[in-house]
Amino acid sequence: MSQYLIEIQDLERFFAEGGGRLYVLQNLCLNVKRGECVVLQGISGSGKTTLLNLIAGIDRPDSGRILVGGEPVNKLSDRFLSIFRGRHVGMVFQHYHLIDHLSVSQNVAVPLTAADMGFAEQRQRVRQAMALANISHKADSTAATLSGGEKQRVAIARALASDPEIILCDEPTANLDRANAEALIVLFEKLHNMGKTVIIATHDPRFLSLPFASRVLRMEQGEIVS
Amino acid sequence: MNPIFLDRNIFVYALSETVVWIVLFFAMPAAVALLRYWDFSSYTALQFRLERRAYLLMSVAVFVFVLKLLLFPYFIFTLDKLSAIVPGAMCAAGVISFDPSGMHLLYLKIAVLFMLVLWLVVNQYDLAGGNYRWSRLKYRLFVLLFVLISVELWLTLRFFNALDIHAVLNCCATLYGLLEGMNPLPFGLEKIPMVVLFYLVWFFALFSHAARKPLRHFAALMLFAVIAYYSVLYFFGTYIYELPGHHCPFCMFQRDYWYVGYAVWGLLAGGLFLGIAALVAEIMMREKVSLLKRISSWLLSLFVLLCTVYVVSYVIRNGTLLPEEVSTGMVMPM
Amino acid sequence: MSRGSADTGKRVIPLTLSFRRQTVWDLSTGIIMTHRKIVLFAIDNLGAELSRYRGILLLSILLVFIISSVIFLTASLRYTLLEALDAEPDFVVQKVVADHQKTLPATLGDGIVEIAGTTKITPRVYGRYFLEGMQRSILVMGVDFLDEQSHRILEEIIGKTDLNHFLSDRHAMIVGRSVAAWMREHRGEKQLYFVSPRGKRIRLKQYAVLPENSALFSSDMVLTRIENARRIFGMKRSEVSDFSFNAPNEIEWELIKVKVASLAHGLRIVDKKESRKVYEEMFNFSGSFFIGMLVMMLIPFGMILYQRYAQVYTSEMRMIGILRATGWSIGNVLMLKSAETVMLILVGYVTGVALAYLYVFTAGAPGLASVFLGAWNLPAAYQFTPHIDFFVLASVFLLYALPFSASVLFPVWKIAASDPVKAMR
Numbered sequence: 001m002s003q004y005l006i007e008i009q010d011l012e013r014f015f016a017e018g019g020g021r022l023y024v025l026q027n028l029c030l031n032v033k034r035g036e037c038v039v040l041q042g043i044s045g046s047g048k049t050t051l052l053n054l055i056a057g058i059d060r061p062d063s064g065r066i067l068v069g070g071e072p073v074n075k076l077s078d079r080f081l082s083i084f085r086g087r088h089v090g091m092v093f094q095h096y097h098l099i100d101h102l103s104v105s106q107n108v109a110v111p112l113t114a115a116d117m118g119f120a121e122q123r124q125r126v127r128q129a130m131a132l133a134n135i136s137h138k139a140d141s142t143a144a145t146l147s148g149g150e151k152q153r154v155a156i157a158r159a160l161a162s163d164p165e166i167i168l169c170d171e172p173t174a175n176l177d178r179a180n181a182e183a184l185i186v187l188f189e190k191l192h193n194m195g196k197t198v199i200i201a202t203h204d205p206r207f208l209s210l211p212f213a214s215r216v217l218r219m220e221q222g223e224i225v226s
Numbered sequence: 227m228n229p230i231f232l233d234r235n236i237f238v239y240a241l242s243e244t245v246v247w248i249v250l251f252f253a254m255p256a257a258v259a260l261l262r263y264w265d266f267s268s269y270t271a272l273q274f275r276l277e278r279r280a281y282l283l284m285s286v287a288v289f290v291f292v293l294k295l296l297l298f299p300y301f302i303f304t305l306d307k308l309s310a311i312v313p314g315a316m317c318a319a320g321v322i323s324f325d326p327s328g329m330h331l332l333y334l335k336i337a338v339l340f341m342l343v344l345w346l347v348v349n350q351y352d353l354a355g356g357n358y359r360w361s362r363l364k365y366r367l368f369v370l371l372f373v374l375i376s377v378e379l380w381l382t383l384r385f386f387n388a389l390d391i392h393a394v395l396n397c398c399a400t401l402y403g404l405l406e407g408m409n410p411l412p413f414g415l416e417k418i419p420m421v422v423l424f425y426l427v428w429f430f431a432l433f434s435h436a437a438r439k440p441l442r443h444f445a446a447l448m449l450f451a452v453i454a455y456y457s458v459l460y461f462f463g464t465y466i467y468e469l470p471g472h473h474c475p476f477c478m479f480q481r482d483y484w485y486v487g488y489a490v491w492g493l494l495a496g497g498l499f500l501g502i503a504a505l506v507a508e509i510m511m512r513e514k515v516s517l518l519k520r521i522s523s524w525l526l527s528l529f530v531l532l533c534t535v536y537v538v539s540y541v542i543r544n545g546t547l548l549p550e551e552v553s554t555g556m557v558m559p560m
Numbered sequence: 561m562s563r564g565s566a567d568t569g570k571r572v573i574p575l576t577l578s579f580r581r582q583t584v585w586d587l588s589t590g591i592i593m594t595h596r597k598i599v600l601f602a603i604d605n606l607g608a609e610l611s612r613y614r615g616i617l618l619l620s621i622l623l624v625f626i627i628s629s630v631i632f633l634t635a636s637l638r639y640t641l642l643e644a645l646d647a648e649p650d651f652v653v654q655k656v657v658a659d660h661q662k663t664l665p666a667t668l669g670d671g672i673v674e675i676a677g678t679t680k681i682t683p684r685v686y687g688r689y690f691l692e693g694m695q696r697s698i699l700v701m702g703v704d705f706l707d708e709q710s711h712r713i714l715e716e717i718i719g720k721t722d723l724n725h726f727l728s729d730r731h732a733m734i735v736g737r738s739v740a741a742w743m744r745e746h747r748g749e750k751q752l753y754f755v756s757p758r759g760k761r762i763r764l765k766q767y768a769v770l771p772e773n774s775a776l777f778s779s780d781m782v783l784t785r786i787e788n789a790r791r792i793f794g795m796k797r798s799e800v801s802d803f804s805f806n807a808p809n810e811i812e813w814e815l816i817k818v819k820v821a822s823l824a825h826g827l828r829i830v831d832k833k834e835s836r837k838v839y840e841e842m843f844n845f846s847g848s849f850f851i852g853m854l855v856m857m858l859i860p861f862g863m864i865l866y867q868r869y870a871q872v873y874t875s876e877m878r879m880i881g882i883l884r885a886t887g888w889s890i891g892n893v894l895m896l897k898s899a900e901t902v903m904l905i906l907v908g909y910v911t912g913v914a915l916a917y918l919y920v921f922t923a924g925a926p927g928l929a930s931v932f933l934g935a936w937n938l939p940a941a942y943q944f945t946p947h948i949d950f951f952v953l954a955s956v957f958l959l960y961a962l963p964f965s966a967s968v969l970f971p972v973w974k975i976a977a978s979d980p981v982k983a984m985r
Contacts (some may be wrong), residue, residue: 058885059981060274075269078277079889082354086887088852097882100875101608106601110883111596114892122597158886234631238955241855242962249966278977281890285898289965303951353891448946529890 002070005197006055011064013050017152024050024220037192037212040201042219044184048201049094054167056089057081070204094171096151100144104135104189107143108157115162126162133157149180156187167191169200228387235304238484246293247379250372253286261365266358283368284349291342298335302479318476327386338374344503345371351513360511364495411456424457428530435523444505451498458490462533465540470548489532497525598892614867617908624912627854628956629928630774632920632948639947641839648832649804653820656828663799671823672805677812683800686790689754694742698780702789703727712925727785732767736781738767757794764788778910820936862967867970881983893976901968905961911955921946
């Protein structure tokens with residue numbers, strides 16, 4: 001059995017542009033151990049978001065392979081990829097991506113709705129996730145009425161609802177004030193202590209010196225340079 | 227065009243069948259593309275597009291199945307309503323027998339429903355398998371379904387167009403009655419031996435399923451299909467109507483008999499469809515399909531129970547079985 | 561997670577995610593549970609986004625309302641007429657010369673009696689009389705005091721009226737609602753004067769009015785003693801308008817027709833089934849003409865639906881992308897959109913049908929009724945008898961739900977199968 005939870009080899013992703021190819025990721029290799037916290041640092045357009053989308057299975061690479069727990073994620077059918085995403089990956093998106101007309105609890109329950117579990121278990125998990133993200137007091141509020149920091153916490157609660165092994169965060173502090181950003185870092189530490197594997201893509205300098213982060217990797221033009 | 231198409235029910239039915247066919251027709255290019263280019267082992271952009279397109283076929287198949295399931299009883303009732311204006315016919319049985327193609331049409335409709343069940347079974351296992359092992363089989367079945375449904379539509383329109391409301395038709399007493407010198411029961415059986423065989427074959431079907439003998443189970447179901455059909459027509463049906471000479475398969479769908487025809491034929495058809503589809507799928511996919519076989523066994527057992535209840539109820543109330551039917555002495559017109 | 565697996569370049573079944581053997585209960589409850597949750601999600605989503613579907617809903621309700629109104633109306637008329645027809649005799653024998661109905665000799669009845677299998681042979685005297693004041697012809701029917709068959713039929717029409725008392729009055733008549741209404745308005749009295757072909761005046765007094773539930777076919781009818789009818793139309797005692805009779809054994813009908821036809825030259829024999837066919841065809845034609853027009857409406861309706869669903873709002877696209885990115889499969893999203901579509905169809909159907917029911921059976925279908933019954937002498941507020949069976953409702957449902965769901969099938973799939981990355985941008 002491999003020591004790595006996530007193994008990425010020779011990953012490539014490009015888009016057709018003007019008769020040629022625009023490479024977003026090229027020859028990318030990355031191995032992440034179970035329980036590790038990895039920070040991906042780079043400017044906008046360096047390929048961080050694309051990499052996270054590929055690990056989560058939201059996007060598919062053009063070549064290379066991605067193994068998660070030994071499973072070739074990029075080769076799964078849609079149904080199993082969705083199960084994988086729903087059960088094993090929690091993703092926090094850069095712009096939260098909440099469903100504005102639904103309430104907080106309904107948003108948090110989204111990944112669990114398509115999962116094979118009963119109502120009681122679903123309600124319990126939603127409560128636990130909201131408590132962990134400290135957003136329980138806004139359970140019945142519509143997502144559209146929340147502040148930026150509150151939306152971010154809802155997005156985190158949604159990512160934690162299915163108790164996934166892997167947490168992927170894309171620019172989690174981009175739209176937060178200092179206090180909220182620091183609260184978020186405390187939460188990440190908590191998740192790391194719970195044994196979750198956390199990958200954070202950010203250009204926030206605060207993440208460069210996290211005590212619990214095992215590695216900080218710099219990305220430039222679709223490659224990991226350090 | 228026959229003015230019978232102006233009959234509201236026929237108009238609605240013909241329009242509905244046409245719309246279903248049109249939806250299938252527009253899905254055919256996707257089916258052909260899937261058959262030509264499908265290669266799950268590759269992970270090119272084309273393959274990922276095809277995997278998304280496969281869901282279109284699934285949506286269309288479910289849509290067609292639901293509609294066909296709704297339209298089948300509607301078809302039966304349309305024929306039944308027509309019997310009011312067609313001389314001689316007392317119910318749907320007479321109308322459908324107007325033309326030899328009528329019974330072929332009925333069998334084809336049943337075959338289409340069966341094929342749809344089979345497709346959905348294969349699809350469910352194909353999706354659950356994870357690597358789309360049976361996708362090619364599925365898409366070939368889809369194309370075959372389109373061909374069958376096209377033929378069905380053509381036969382349906384042709385049947386209604388040829389229907390002559392001035393011609394005198396046969397009623398079910400003539401069609402299904404015990405005619406002098408002719409035994410309509412299969413294998414030359416008499417009634418009581420046939421009923422005994424009915425229970426024996428049912429029991430054998432259950433036993434072969436429990437013993438996990440798929441080929442024997444398949445044979446039992448096929449035999450049961452024939453025996454059950456004749457048993458309902460010539461034995462159990464008479465207890466539903468409480469008339470020894472009433473053999474119509476359609477009259478029990480009516481209000482007078484508490485619409486029990488739906489339960490009787492529905493349970494039988496459902497049990498047979500699921501059981502046979504499961505076995506055919508097992509043969510095609512070489513994969514155990516036990517859940518459907520279990521449901522099939524339950525449905526067939528409920529069917530047997532329902533039929534038995536009518537006989538037992540009659541005997542309890544009257545202290546005797548129904549008297550034997552007297553032959554009509556009529557010669558069936560050729 | 562599972563054990564590692566060597567990558568052979570082929571796509572494999574992930575063991576952790578394999579379709580594991582489950583009990584019937586587990587599997588069925590698992591699938592059912594997921595579907596239940598998705599359906600509840602669809603209800604929440606639809607409720608929050610209802611304003612977006614308002615246009616489609618209104619259009620659906622209107623379409624169902626129109627289709628249902630036409631179908632309810634024709635079904636009711638058909639039912640009422642056919643029910644009345646059931647009370648009619650099996651055969652009517654008339655004499656037709658140059659396409660005009662002539663009187664028959666009363667002795668013909670004796671010949672019909674002789675034919676085996678015939679019963680309840682009844683001579684009938686009736687005709688259409690043109691009322692100058694009303695500028696319409698009314699149907700005058702004679703009732704034989706001694707004829708039980710006529711009494712039975714009439715009792716069904718007349719209801720509670722004492723038939724014997726009515727028939728014992730030589731100048732009594734029972735009138736239909738239109739006639740009664742006209743008499744009330746224009747003459748202010750309850751009697752009518754008829755003029756026979758020889759110029760003789762015949763006065764008849766209104767004894768009663770025919771009940772409303774028979775108004776469909778009796779609205780312009782006048783019932784009186786058979787002698788009065790003969791006098792109005794100048795018929796001798798040896799003449800009748802036609803004969804009616806029954807033949808209980810339907811198998812013998814063709815033979816009986818042949819025998820009756822041989823009794824005299826120029827006889828037209830009409831059996832009940834033929835009359836039924838005429839009624840059926842009458843409503844088939846007019847109903848289906850409307851349905852044909854409605855099919856023309858269905859085409860633009862389908863196109864509007866297709867356009868609306870194909871033109872996906874950005875927020876809806878975003879939502880689908882979010883669902884897909886958080887673990888929903890294409891199948892789950894299809895289930896969601898299908899559930900929404902089904903709910904829209906059901907709401908449109910139930911509302912449209914309910915409104916049509918009120919329009920036809922409570923309000924009397926103003927506007928639409930005159931299209932079907934314009935030539936009939938109906939009172940202004942005729943109440944249609946509700947006759948809705950499963951078949952009628954199924955017809956409405958198929959005419960509406962099938963084009964609806966067929967139109968949205970492709971756009972819904974396209975939305976569900978869209979790329980989540982692009983959708984979320």
